Amino acid sequence: MPEEVPLKKDRDDRARIRKAVLTIYLATAAAFLVWLGGILLAPYLESRSSPWAGLAYFVYKPVCHQIADRSFSCFGRPLAVCARCTGIYLGFLIGLGLYPLLRGWGRPALPAGRVFFLVSAPILLDTAANFLRLWDTPNAGRLVTGILWGTILPFYVMSGLADLVLSRKKRLKSARNCP
């Protein structure tokens, strides 16, 4: 009978973690879909000569050079980010889809450092080679290296957010229990 108490506590803890991770996952997916939608919204607004088109491109300017030659087109206008960044975001979407299948809803763990180096090698090599003008990768190649790298990123985001939320909850709980 006394053994049932820790078991119940363990079950409650697991249920609490599962609920937090699921909430974080859904919030991340929703925020990311809004961000991804903006990439398509910018050329759409530009094609309609909307005054908001400038603002839509402006939002993505800090994180992308937005060179038209290196971007895919949609609605006859360049996307708000370059081909490599498009690949990273598509990869992130794929990673989000894979996340529940590979990790489930338990407490997330960070991917191993060697995995990060493995998926980062193509994008780093290709970007550096293009920068040094050793070769000029077509946009499809940039997209593929971006997708490969982007796929691992949700595993970091989930782990970090879960750690922040769960440790905050733990702090609040211990503060409440303190006399």
Added chain:
Amino acid sequence: MIHERPGMVQPALIGGIAAGILTAVPFVNCFCCLWIIGGAIVAAYLYNKRTSVPLTPGDGAVLGILTGIAAAVTDSIVSLPFERMNQEFVQRFMTQFSEFVEEMPSGWERWLDQRTGPMSPAWFLLGLLSSAVIYAAFGALGGLIGASIVGRKKGPPPGSPADETNQNPGYRQP
């Protein structure tokens, strides 16, 4: 919400200023968001070097957010002179281009005005705010990657209060 540990500010400033400069300089900025992520990884490395407590994913994210904010401020300031250079270059290029092409795409002058008009203080502040939010997100990602690379190298002394983090598989790598 953000609980920063002591000693986070200096590594975040070093990583953020370096990333902000590299993001602002034309030609070098072709690495896009990778500079911010790289800056946060550097900040995680510097922070991890000066503390005996392992870097947890949550700490990595907070460190990355601070790095991203520092990068946004640096980028906004450093890119000001380059902005003017870019405007002059684009305007000169389009004027010369229009001399050689019989029919320019409709609305190109309006597009040019939208993209190269003078930057008002309100536009600057809006840019700074949006950069800060976006760079903080990318910085958090970099901080997490940094935590996965450098965070495991040091273990806390056994039995110390920091040993509690060992109970947290979140910072462990499979």
